[in-house]
Amino acid sequence: MSALLEIDQIGISFGGVKALLGVSLAVARGEVVALIGPNGAGKTTVFNCISGLYHPQQGRIVVDGREIQGLRPHRVAQLGIARTFQNIELFKHMSTVDNLLLGRHLHMRSGVLAGMALLGPYLPAAREELRHRTRVEEIIDFLDLQAVRGERVGNLPYGTQKVVELGRALAMEPRVLLLDEPAAGMNLEEKQDLRIWIQDIVALFGVAILLIEHDMQFVGDLAQRVVALNYGECIAAGTPAEVRAHPEVLKAYLGAEAVA
Amino acid sequence: MDMKRSYYEDLRLFDTLPLSLWLGVAVLALAAAPAVFGNYPLYVIGYIAINVIVALGLNVLVGYTGQISLGHAGFFAIGAYAVTMLANAGLPILPALLLAGLIAAAFGFLLGLPALRLEGPYLAVVTLGFGLTVETIFAKAAFFGGATGPAVPAFDLVLVPGFSREQNLYLLIVATAGLSLLAVRNLMHTRVGRAFVAIRDSDIAASCAGVDLTYYKTLAFAVSAFFTGLGGGLFAFHLGQVDPTTFNLMLSILFLAMVVIGGVGSILGSVLGAVVISLLNLKLKGLKMADFEQLPLIGHELAGFLGRNFMETGMANIQFIVYGTILVLIMLFEPLGLYGIWIRTKRYWRTWPF
C-alpha cells in the first residue's frame, strides 16, 4: 500500500538537544494513525516538521511522492496538509465564519485590487467570496456550529474552539489532516462527538489522519495503527492493542498502573 | 436579529437602511460643502480627510496586521515629495498622485522586508529610524530642495468647472478619502484582509493554513504605505508647501494616536480618531490669564496663584496638558478607543431609556 504521507528517518536537534532521532511513519489515504508518547517525547515536533515550521536536519518527508522537508508552511499547506494545534491557534478576533473562510485562503484567488474594488455582488471578488461562503456553510452544518457562526471565536468555550479549529482545517480540503491532541480538555460527551466526526471525515473525504492523543481509549477507538515515541525515538508501532501491550511503552508511558 | 436572506448581505457595504441613509446624507453634505462654506472650513475638512486617509492606511498595518509603526511620517513625506516632483516634471496631477502612492508603497514593501521578523519595540525602533532617515535625506539633499523643500506647483485640476482652486482641491481630497474608505473596508472583508487579520491573531496558524507570511506582511506594509503616501501627496497641495521638518517624529506619533484613539482595527475608528485628533490639533488653544480671572469665586485667587507660580507667557502650554489628559482619559476608560465609545453609545440608545 502506498502511503499518502510518509516520514522517513527524520531527525532534528535544537542547540545540541536532540528532539527527534530517526522517526519514521506512514499514513495512507483513509487511515487514522495515532502518535502517542509522554510529554516531551517529540510528538508535536513531528507535526511541526511536517507542516514546515521546523526543518528536519535528517530524513525525508514525502507527500504523495513529493519531498516536502524544507518547504515553508504555506507551501506545505498548498500540498494539502492541514493541522490543528495543541493549544488552539485560532484567529481570536475573527468570527467563526471568517476563521473558516481563512481556511479557504488557498482555494481563493482575489488579490488586493480585486478586494478593494468589491462593490456589488457581481464583481469577481464578491462572487468568489459567496462561492466559498457556501462551502464554509456546509462545514458549519457538518460540525454543528450554526449557533456560533457569527461569534468572535475568542469568546467561545474551549471545546467549541477546538471544533472551530477542526472546521478551519477541514475548510482547507486537505488530503492529510494532522490533529494535535484534539480531545484534550473535552469531556466524555464532546469526545464522543469528536470521534464520530473524525470517523465521518475519513469516510466522506478519504483523508489521511495523523493524530496525537493521550487518551488511550480515544486512540483505541479511532486509530488503525499507533506509533509510540519516547525521547525522540520510535519505541513501538502497530495496532492499538499491540502498542498498548508493548513492554517499552508500558515502561515509558503508561506506567505500572496499566500493567496491573 | 439575523434576518439576512443571502450571504452577500454580510459583504454589503451598508447592512441597515438607516445607516445607508445617514451615509448618504453625509456624502451629500460633504459634496455640498464647497457651495456653502468659505475657504477655512474647507481647509479644516480637507485636513481631516487627509488624516482619515492616513489613519486608514496606518490601521491596515497597526490595527489589522498587528505591526507597530513610528515612521509613517516617512511615507507621508515620500508621497508629498513624489507628487511635488512629478507634477513639477510635468505629470498631470491625478497620475502623479497615484504614482506617488505607488512609490510610497514600494518603500513600504522595502521597509516590510527587515520588519518581517521583528515585532513590538524592535519594529518600533526600525520604523522610527526609517521616518527619521527619510526626513533627514529630504532635508539634506539639494535634489529635493534642501531645507525649504521643492516649490509645490499650483493645483490646476478642475473637477467642477467654475469652482475655485480651493474648492476643486477640497473635492479631490474628500473624494479620495471616500474612495480610500471604501477600498480599505472592502479589502478587510475579503481574502487579503482576512489574511492580514489572521497574521495578527496567529501567524503560525495562518501560515499553516496557506498564508504566505513574507508576502502578506510586506503587502500590509505596502498597502499601508500606499494610502499614507496618497495622503501625503494630497497634503502637499493642501498646504502648498513641502517642508522636510513637517514630516517629523511628532507627525508619526500623531498618526499612531489617531489609530489608537479611534480604535485599533476598526474602519469607523480610523475616521473618528482622525477627526478628533485633527480637531484637537487645529482647534486646541491655550488659556489666557483672563480666562482664569473670569472664574466665579476662586477666579481672582487662582489667577493670583498662577501668576506667582507660573509663567504667564507659558500659559498657552495648558493646551498640551489638556491634549495629554484627553489621550490618557480616553485610553483609561475606553481601551477600544472612540470606536468603543461609539459602540456603547449605540447600545445605550438602543435600550434608552431603560
Next chain:
Amino acid sequence: MEFLGALPQVMFSGIAAGAVYALLALAMVIIYRTTEVLNFAQGDMAMMTTYVALAMIVGSGLPLYAAVPLALAFAAGLGAFAEFACLRRAKEPSVLGLIIITLGIEMIVFGFASWKWGGEPRDMPIPLSPYDGITAGGVIMSYLELITIAVAALTIGALFLFLNRSKAGLAMRATQQNRAVARLMGIRVRRVEMFAWALAAVVGGIAGLLVGPATTVEPYMMWEPMMKGFAAAVLGGMTSLPGAALGGAIIGIVENLFGYYVSTAFKSVVPFAAILLMLTVKPSGLLARHYVKKV
C-alpha cells in the same frame, strides 16, 4: 596616521554621550521588563527632574549636593505617581494603548514644565569649570564627561547588583515574568510596579541631571537623548540591563565615529541603520533571548 589620530578622542566622546543614552535605556528597560510598557514619557520626566533641581539651585539657593538628591526624590515621586494615577488605572490595556497613555503623560509633563518655567533655555550651574579636565595620551577628558561616565557606570553597577542580589530585585524579576504568579507568591506586584516606575524615573532623572550642565535646560532637552536611549534599549534587547548599557555605548560611539569620519549630516540617523543591520541578524537585540512561540 593623522586620520586615525583622533580615534581615541572620538571614542571617548562617544562613550561620554553613550553613558547618557545608557541611563535612559536602562530606565526604559526597567519599566518594560516589569510592566511591558514602552515609556515614551521617560525623557520628559527626566527633563522635569532637571528643572526641579535647577529651581532648587537657582530659585531656592540650595547647594548642588542637596538639590540633586531632592530632585531625584521628586523624580521617584513623579514616576510612582504616573504609575499610580495613570498606568494602573488602565482597564484591559493593549500595548499600543499603554504607549498612548505614556505619550499623554509626556504631553502633560511637557506642558506643565513649559508653563511653569517657560520655553527659553536655561543654564544649569555646577561648581565645575567647563574648561577643566585631564589630558591623557592626547585625549582631552573634561571633568564633566568623566563624571558622566562614572555616574553612569556606578548606577548601572548598583542596579545590576540590586536586581540580581536583593529580594526586591527578585520580586521585580518575578513580576516581569509572570505577574499573576508573582502575586500568588505573596509579591505585592502593584508596589513592585510602582517601585519600578519610581526607580526608572530616578535613573532617567540622573541622565537629565547629567545632560543639563553639558547642554541647556529647556522643555525639549531630552527628546533626542530619549530617542537614542530607546534605540539603545532595543539594541541591547529591551529586557537586558547589560544590553541597555552596551547599547548606549555602541550608539554613542557609532554616531560619533560616523559624525567625525563621514558626515555630521546623517550622524543622528546612522545608529538606526546600525540597529536595522543588527536586528536582521539577531531580531531580539544583542543580549536578550529570542523566544519563538511554541505550538
Next chain:
Amino acid sequence: MTALLALANVDTYYGPIQALRGASLAIDAGGIVAVLGANGAGKTTLLKTVMGLLDDQPDKGSIDFDGASIVGAQTEEIARRGIAYVPEGREVFRELTVLENLQAGAFSRRDDTAADLARMFGYFPRLMERRDQSAGTLSGGEQQMLAIARALMSRPRLLMLDEPSLGLSPLLVQEIFAILRTINGDGVTIFLVEQNARMALSVADRALVMEHGRFVLDGSAAEIAADPDVQEFYLGIAGEESVKGYRRYRRKKRWR
C-alpha cells in the same frame, strides 16, 4: 472547630457568563480534598475566585479562610495568609533559576528558609540537580515539581492545585501524586482540582463533583468512586464502551 476554608453561596461571573452558581464548600484542616468535573464545570474558576485572581469577583457569597473573610482581598494578601496555589500549566518563572524560583516562593517570609529549601530538595531530588538551571529548560514534569515546591516554600497551610496531571505522562502523574501524599502527611492540607478522576480519587480523602458551577456530589473518595454516575462519566468504567458511547451520541443529538 471552624473549617480551614469555607465557601458559602459563591457566585462568580466571567463577563456575562456565570461560572459559579452558589457554590458552597467547607474544608477542614488535614486531609486531601479533590474536586472532579468536566471542562467548563467551574473548577478552575473556583480556585481563582478563592485566590482573588478575578477582578471584582465573587459577585456574591462569602469565602472565609481560617475564620476570616478573604473576599475582596488582594491575591498577594490571600497568599500571605497561608494559601498557596499551583496554577494550571505550571507557570514557573522561566528565566529564573530553580533556586530563584524557590526563593520567590518564600518571598513573603522574613525568617530563614534554608530548612525548607532542604525539605523541598528532599521531596524532589531532581530539582537539587538542576538548582542553577533556568526553569524554562526543565521538562514538563520537573516544572510541575518546581511549581509545587515553590508553592510550599511559603509554608502554606492550604495547598491548592489546579490539574497537576495536565499534560504529564501517567508515570509522572503517579510520581507527583505520591509526593502530594507525603506533603499531606507532613501537615499541609491539600485541595486539588482534577480531570484525571481516577488518579485524584486514588489519592484524596474526600471528593466533590462539580457541574455547571455548583457541587452536585460530596463524600469520601471511596463513596464517590463507587457512585454509578461518576463511574460512567468520570471514570469511564463500562463495558462495550464504544457502542454505548455511540448510543449516547444519538440520544444527545435527538434531545438537542
Next chain:
Amino acid sequence: MLKKLGNIAALAASLWLPLSASAAELTGVTDTEIHIAQWGPQTGPAAPWGSVARGTGMLFQMINDAGGIHGRKIVYHMFDDQYNPAKTVAGVKELVEKEPGIFAIASGVGTSPGLAVKDYLMERGIPWVGPAAGSLHWITPPQKALFAVYPLYADEAKLLVRHLVEKEGKKKIAIFYASDEYGENGHRGAVAELQRLGLTPAIEVSVNQADRDLKSHLLKLKESGADAVLMWVNPTHAVITLKTAAALQFSPQWATSSTLSDVPLMQTITGGLWKNIIFASFSELPDADVPTVTKYRAAFPKYAQQGERWGVFFMAGIGFVEPMVEGLRRAGRNLTRESFIAAMESIRDYKGVMGAISYGPGQRQGQRAVFLARTDDTGTKVTQLTPWTEVK
C-alpha cells in the same frame, strides 16, 4: 434615536464649522478698529521665538493707549501655531475669513510657516509687513503687498566674514551652520564672501536641528585648525557648541548672527561662556541708550506679561512692525489696502529700534544694514565694532 444623534451631530458641526458663507470682501477695518493678525509659536520647541509676537502686542497696546491711529484702535489677533505650517494656514484662513476679517499681517515668525501662507495672502492682496525671518523668499520676486524688514542672513554672514578677514586677520575660517533655511542662507553668504576674498572655508560642518551631542562636530572644527568659526545656529546649539568647545579646549574666534545677538540671554544660558564673541545685530541693542529704545524699555514693565524678558526678540517684535504703524499713520483716516501699500512705499529711512528702513515702488526689502559688535572678556560689556553697514 437617529434624530437625537442627528441633532448632536449638527450641534457638533456648528461648533467647528461656523457658517461663513458671506463671500463679501472682508477688509478688517471698521470705523473704530483695525484688525491685524500674527502667528508665533508660544508652545513647543520653537516657543522662545514666540516673544517676537508678544513684543508686537506691546507695541499695539502702547499705540491704543495713546489713542490709536486716526481714531481707530488696533485689534491684535495673535495665535500660537507651534511653528507648524498646517496650523499657521488654518489660523490665518480662519481669521481672514471670519467677520470682520484681517487688514494686514504683522511680522509672523518663521520661514516655513510664512511660506505656507504667502501665496494665500498675496492672492488676496492682504498686506504683510516684517516677516520675522531673514529669508530671500519674501523678496524674490518682490510682492506688491509684502514688505520685508529683517535683513538677509546672507548679508550678515558676508559682513562678518569680511570683518574677520580684513580687520581681525583671520585666515582659516570654518563655517558651522544649522541645516535649515537660516543656516543654509548664512552658509551660502559666507562661502560667497570667502570666495570673493580668494579664500575657501577651513571646513563646513552642518548640525541637525535635533542633535544635542555636538562632540564630533566640534572635533571636526578643531581638527580643521580654524582660527575663526562662523557659527550660524540657534541659541541652544550655540550653548552646546561653546560648552563642548570648552571641554575640548578649542577656542577660536566665534562670530555669529543677529539671531544670537541677545547678549544677556546668551551670557546666562552659556553659564558665562559668551565672551569675546563677534556678532551681527539687526537692531539697536536692547540696553542701548537711544530714545527709540528707551521709550519701549521704560514702558515694558507696565505692558509685559509676567515671565517676559526685555530681550532682542521681544524688541524685534516691535521693530518689525514699526514700519507698519508708520504706514498706517501715513495712509490717513481713509484706510484701504491700496492706500496703505502706497503709504508704505513712501517710507524712506525710517528709524525705529531696527536699522534704517526704506521702501519704494519695486523695493520691498526695507532694511539692508546691520552692525557688528563684540562682547568683552567678561561677557557683560558690548562694544560696537562697525557702524550700521550695508553689504554692497
